[in-house]
Amino acid sequence: MDGAGAPDLRARLLNWYLLFAAALLIMLLAGGFYTRRQMKAAQIESDQALARSFAAQIDAQADAGVEEISAWIVDPNDSMLLLDAHGQILQVANIASMANEAASQQWLQRVALTARFGDDDYFTSIAPGGVTWGHARAALPSGRGWVVAQHSYPAGFASVDWSIFAPFFAAALALAAGLLFWMLMLQRYITPLERLIDLSEVLRWRGHLHPEERRQLTALARQPGQVGRLAQSITALETEIQHRFLQLTTLLQTSRVVAASLDTDQVLDSILVQVQTLFNVDKSAVMTLDERAGVFRIRASRGLADSYVAQIRVDPSEPSSPSMRALRNRTPVQVSNTETDLAFAKLRARSRDEGFHSVLAIPLQTRHAQPAVLVLYKDRPYRYSFGELELAASFAAHVSVALENSALYARSDAQLQEQTRRLEAIVESLSDGLVLEGLSGSVLYSNRRAAAMLGLSGRQTARLDAADMLKHLLAGAEDRLALERRIERVLNAHEETNIDLTRKVGGQVQDLRIHFFNVTDARGQQLGRGQLWQDVTADKELDRMRSSLISTVSHELRTPLATIKGYASTLLAADVDWDLESQREFLEIISSETDRLAELVTNLLDLSRIEAGNLIIHTELYAINQIVRQVAKGFDERVRARLRLHLTPGPPLVRVDAARISTVIRNLIENSVKYSPPDAYIDIATAYMDDATDARQTGDADGGRVQVTVRDYGPGVPAAWRERVFERFFRGDDGLTRQTGGVGLGLSICKGFVEAHSGRIWVEDAAPGAVIGFSLPIERDAPRENDEMETDMETGRERAYAAR
Numbered sequence: 100m101d102g103a104g105a106p107d108l109r110a111r112l113l114n115w116y117l118l119f120a121a122a123l124l125i126m127l128l129a130g131g132f133y134t135r136r137q138m139k140a141a142q143i144e145s146d147q148a149l150a151r152s153f154a155a156q157i158d159a160q161a162d163a164g165v166e167e168i169s170a171w172i173v174d175p176n177d178s179m180l181l182l183d184a185h186g187q188i189l190q191v192a193n194i195a196s197m198a199n200e201a202a203s204q205q206w207l208q209r210v211a212l213t214a215r216f217g218d219d220d221y222f223t224s225i226a227p228g229g230v231t232w233g234h235a236r237a238a239l240p241s242g243r244g245w246v247v248a249q250h251s252y253p254a255g256f257a258s259v260d261w262s263i264f265a266p267f268f269a270a271a272l273a274l275a276a277g278l279l280f281w282m283l284m285l286q287r288y289i290t291p292l293e294r295l296i297d298l299s300e301v302l303r304w305r306g307h308l309h310p311e312e313r314r315q316l317t318a319l320a321r322q323p324g325q326v327g328r329l330a331q332s333i334t335a336l337e338t339e340i341q342h343r344f345l346q347l348t349t350l351l352q353t354s355r356v357v358a359a360s361l362d363t364d365q366v367l368d369s370i371l372v373q374v375q376t377l378f379n380v381d382k383s384a385v386m387t388l389d390e391r392a393g394v395f396r397i398r399a400s401r402g403l404a405d406s407y408v409a410q411i412r413v414d415p416s417e418p419s420s421p422s423m424r425a426l427r428n429r430t431p432v433q434v435s436n437t438e439t440d441l442a443f444a445k446l447r448a449r450s451r452d453e454g455f456h457s458v459l460a461i462p463l464q465t466r467h468a469q470p471a472v473l474v475l476y477k478d479r480p481y482r483y484s485f486g487e488l489e490l491a492a493s494f495a496a497h498v499s500v501a502l503e504n505s506a507l508y509a510r511s512d513a514q515l516q517e518q519t520r521r522l523e524a525i526v527e528s529l530s531d532g533l534v535l536e537g538l539s540g541s542v543l544y545s546n547r548r549a550a551a552m553l554g555l556s557g558r559q560t561a562r563l564d565a566a567d568m569l570k571h572l573l574a575g576a577e578d579r580l581a582l583e584r585r586i587e588r589v590l591n592a593h594e595e596t597n598i599d600l601t602r603k604v605g606g607q608v609q610d611l612r613i614h615f616f617n618v619t620d621a622r623g624q625q626l627g628r629g630q631l632w633q634d635v636t637a638d639k640e641l642d643r644m645r646s647s648l649i650s651t652v653s654h655e656l657r658t659p660l661a662t663i664k665g666y667a668s669t670l671l672a673a674d675v676d677w678d679l680e681s682q683r684e685f686l687e688i689i690s691s692e693t694d695r696l697a698e699l700v701t702n703l704l705d706l707s708r709i710e711a712g713n714l715i716i717h718t719e720l721y722a723i724n725q726i727v728r729q730v731a732k733g734f735d736e737r738v739r740a741r742l743r744l745h746l747t748p749g750p751p752l753v754r755v756d757a758a759r760i761s762t763v764i765r766n767l768i769e770n771s772v773k774y775s776p777p778d779a780y781i782d783i784a785t786a787y788m789d790d791a792t793d794a795r796q797t798g799d800a801d802g803g804r805v806q807v808t809v810r811d812y813g814p815g816v817p818a819a820w821r822e823r824v825f826e827r828f829f830r831g832d833d834g835l836t837r838q839t840g841g842v843g844l845g846l847s848i849c850k851g852f853v854e855a856h857s858g859r860i861w862v863e864d865a866a867p868g869a870v871i872g873f874s875l876p877i878e879r880d881a882p883r884e885n886d887e888m889e890t891d892m893e894t895g896r897e898r899a900y901a902a903r
Contacts, residue, residue, distance in 0.1 A: 116281065120274040127270050143221045143235065150220075150237030150248035153179055158240045180207065180247040186215030189244065202227040210234060214247045226251070291319055291326045295333060302337055313337075345377075366505050367399035370498050374473065375401060377494060378487070382455060382476035386413065386422055387469045395422065395472070402476075407453045419445045422472040425460035431491045434458040436480040457481040461495045468506035473498060532632030535618065536565040543627065552611075552632055554604070565630070572611070572632065576602040589615050593628070599635070610639040656699065659692035702844045705762075709851030716756035716855050722884035723753050723760075723785055723805045723875075730764045731783065738772060745784035751881040753805050759852040760875075763860075764807060766845040767871050771811035775868070779812040788874075804858075808872035816869045821862050825850040849873070 181190040188211050206226050213222055214236045221235050234249045298316055302308060308316065316337075319330035371383045382402035386395045395413040397403070417423045419442055425432040434440045435457050437450040443458075450456065455476035463471040473495060483491070526533055532549030536542050541564055550560040553571045560568070569586060573579050582600055589596055598613045614631040666685040670677065677685070708714040724746040731742050764783075771781045786806040816824060825846050853860045853873045860873040 116278070120278070123274065124271055127266055131266070142233070146233060146235035146248050146250070147220055147237060149177070150179075150235040150246050153248055154237040154239045154246040157181060157246060158243075177248065177250045180211060180214070180249065181244065182211050182214060182247065183244040184242070186211050186245075210247065210249070214245055288326060291322065292329070295319060295326070295329055299333055299336075302333065302340065307341060308337060364399065366501050368401075370473070370501065371399060371401045374475065374494065377490070378459075378475055380475045380477055382453075382478075384408070384474045384476075385463075385471055386411070386474060387471045388415070390469070395470075398471070404453060407449075419443065421458050421460040422474055425462040425472055426470060429462055429464065431462070431483075431488050431495075432460045433483050433488070435482040438480075454478055459483055459491065461491045463495055463499045463502060465499055465502055465506070467510065468499075468502040471502060530634070532630075534565060534568060534630040534632070535627060536629070537627045538625070540565050542568065549632060552634070565628075569630075572613075573600065573602070575604060576600045586613075590628075593617060593625070608636070609634065610636045656696065659695045662692045663689050702848055705848050705851070706844055709848065709855075714851065714855050716759055716852075718754045718756050718856075720752040720754050720878075720881065721757050721760075723750060723807065724884055726755075726757060726760055727764060727783055727785060727807065730761050730768065733765065734768070738768075741772070741775075741779065741781050742768070743780050743782050745782060747785050747787050749883045749885070750785065750787035750805050751803065751877045751883055753875050753877055753881070755856055755875060756852075759855070763849045763852050763873060764809070766849050767809040770845055770871070771809050771813070774813040775811040776813065779868075782808075782810040784808045784810075787877075803877045804874040805877060806872060806874040808870050810865050810868055810870045812865075812868040815864055815867060816862055818864075821864075824862055825860065846871075 178191070180188055183189050188207060191207065203226070206224065210224055210232075213224070214234065217236070220237070221233065223231055223233050226232050230251050232249050232251050234247050237246050237248070238244075239246065294315065298308065298312060301312060316330055316334055320327055320334055322330070367385045370385065374383055375381065380402075382400075384397045384400035384403055387398040388394075389396050392412075393415070395411075395415065397408045397411050400408050413420050413422060415423060415426075421432045421434055421443070434443050437443050437447055437456050437458065443450070450458070453476070455478055457477040457480050459475040461473040461475070463473060465471060526544075527546050527548075529546060529548055532552045533544070533546045534542060534549050535544040542561075545560055545568070547557065549568070550557050553560060553568060555563075555571065563571070570583075573582055573586075576582055577600070582598065585598060588594075589598065595616045596614075598615070599610065600613070601608060601610050603609070612633040612635045614633065616629050616631070617625050618627045618629050619625050666689050669675070670682060670685055705714070727744065727746060731739060731744060734742070768781060768783065775781060784807070786808075787803065788806065789803045850860050853875070856875050858873055858875040860871070863870040863872070
């Protein structure tokens with residue numbers, strides 16, 4: 100911490116102070132000693148000069164007496180001794196009498212001896228009474244003796260010493276006083292302040308104080324003066340930090356709690372629990388917009404009566420509502436006292452009934468969620484501080500985010516459910532069975548088609564695992580054991596492959612293809628396996644039909660070609676000379692077989708045009724009866740003898756391609772001839788249905804129709820074949836079909852030509868025999884048919900054939 104370096108700084112400052120004090124005292128002491136020495140030397144020089152002066156005067160006035168010599172001495176503290184050449188005291192001048200004369204005489208004798216025999220001209224001695232004297236010796240110029248000038252220290256050097264060392268003692272006293280003041284400041288202010296700094300750093304770093312630290316802070320707070328006030332401020336700061344920390348913890352807890360759930364009701368309830376802890380309120384509510392009613396209602400509440408919650412209906416434009424004001428201004432609105440706030444007058448009765456006296460409305464800013472307001476109630480008047488309002492705004496931001504997340508989740512969840520339903524509907528609509536299994540082999544999903552292929556219900560299928568479903572699927576399959584072994588190898592090796600099988604279901608043969616595939620995630624890690632069960636019976640049937648077509652067409656082409664080749668070779672034989680009648684017969688046979696080949700090629704081309712959607716028709720108004728008559732005339736005598744025409748008189752003309760419709764009628768008649776006994780009749784009928792009749796029978800009320808039917812008296816068409824007889828290459832698998840030959844294109848071409856005219860074709864059971872008919876639409880106000888139109892129809896048909 101930063102405060103840890105404060106005691107070191109204090110110690111350094113104290114060391115610097117002591118070093119300064121020591122240096123100052125040493126300098127003062129050295130200066131005192133130096134000054135004392137200089138002053139002492141000056142005093143000695145002065146005393147010696149005085150002694151020499153006395154010596155010169157005595158030599159000049161040899162007869163001077165004691166009184167006269169004493170008059171020479173100016174300073175009363177000074178005195179003088181006159182010694183002869185042998186060191187005997189001749190005179191003593193200006194020496195006060197001493198209490199002990201004997202001791203005084205002895206002392207003077209010692210001074211005289213020292214002056215006589217000493218080496219220094221200046222020396223000191225201690226007189227009786229402990230007084231120190233300084234003595235300066237000077238020889239008389241005449242050589243008759245010595246003069247000793249002397250003075251006592253109290254009057255001389257003693258005063259000099261004290262005066263010299265007075266600044267030193269004054270500085271030492273000042274420094275000691277400064278040190279004492281420092282220690283006092285250290286104890287009373289600096290140490291407590293340093294401790295307060297340490298405690299504040301601990302509080303900033305840790306956020307709270309330990310019990311011992313809090314006791315120290317409490318003790319410092321009891322001190323008078325600024326230190327106590329500062330300690331009290333830090334105590335208040337700790338309380339505020341604890342309160343802020345509680346608020347922050349509550350906000351974080353709120354964020355965590357509201358983020359833990361995306362259910363709106365649960366989120367709102369969690370919000371109210373946290374807000375009551377944060378703001379110390381007992382009643383709270385969240386109001387949201389009821390879009391259907393167009394008013395705000397309480398969505399969630401705590402502490403409020405059910406009756407109050409049920410009656411709250413707030414119009415968004417209500418001017419006196421704090422909640423609506425908060426939403427409009429996008430800032431918290433408070434009513435500190437509901438009894439005195441004039442804007443709350445209309446709602447005062449409501450607050451009295453519920454027992455609250457202050458309201459705080461906090462707007463929740465949302466974009467995707469419904470507009471909402473958080474409302475806090477207190478049972479006493481209360482004015483929220485600026486900090487509490489800021490806290491309310493911050494809390495509202497957290498709550499708004501939670502509500503937005505909940506709303507977005509609900510929206511995305513609804514979209515996901517909708518997408519899931521669509522995907523499930525698509526999968527359920529598949530014509531193929533789909534089975535998804537986990538890595539353990541348990542079935543995770545299977546669609547309805549898979550259950551239908553198994554012949555089980557959805558509940559029964561749900562109880563099966565993937566292996567059991569395959570066992571049910573293989574029931575009735577050909578070479579079942581070999582299939583099971585192959586499927587087992589595929590599953591163990593996790594291969595992606597196809598397996599075809601044929602089975603019997605309800606007495607019918609069904610061809611299936613099982614496609615095995617792996618289900619992986621975006622990183623390619625396998626999550627499970629899938630099986631796609633495809634019913635390829637129709638494809639197999641088509642393949643068989645194509646094979647049959649190739650065989651039949653080859654036969655149909657080979658037979659006339661062989662005939663043509665045979666008769667042509669006969670005619671070209673050089674060794675035979677045929678008569679004209681025989682040649683004509685051979686050429687007619689060749690022409691007939693050529694027409695047969697041309698018809699087969701034409702049928703194949705027409706079918707290809709129909710399938711490619713490239714069939715072009717050239718329509719004109721024709722009489723349907725005349726088309727029927729002309730087609731009937733085109734057959735040979737034996738067939739015409741079996742045809743019976745039942746033509747409705749005077750039907751309206753129909754706009755058709757005469758060549759195409761003639762082909763339809765001819766194919767129907769030929770088909771009936773093939774499947775009828777040799778002597779059985781073929782009935783051909785036309786009919787006209789007006790608008791009302793046509794609407795009842797066909798559901799088409801846009802106009803009438805003409806209808807053509809061809810009935811035979813053969814074995815009829817089995818019910819199972821009636822929907823398939825118009826398929827290309829379809830030929831029923833019975834003995835009669837095999838005897839009649841053909842490639843299975845006639846009825847398919849008929850259907851294509853009729854539908855190209857916006858008509859329809861059908862087959863009915865006639866018992867005996869079958870009826871195949873078709874109908875064509877008639878234009879409104881179309882002219883009626885009459886007998887004179889036969890020649891025109893014939894000419895038009897020729898034009899249509901030429902265009903074709």
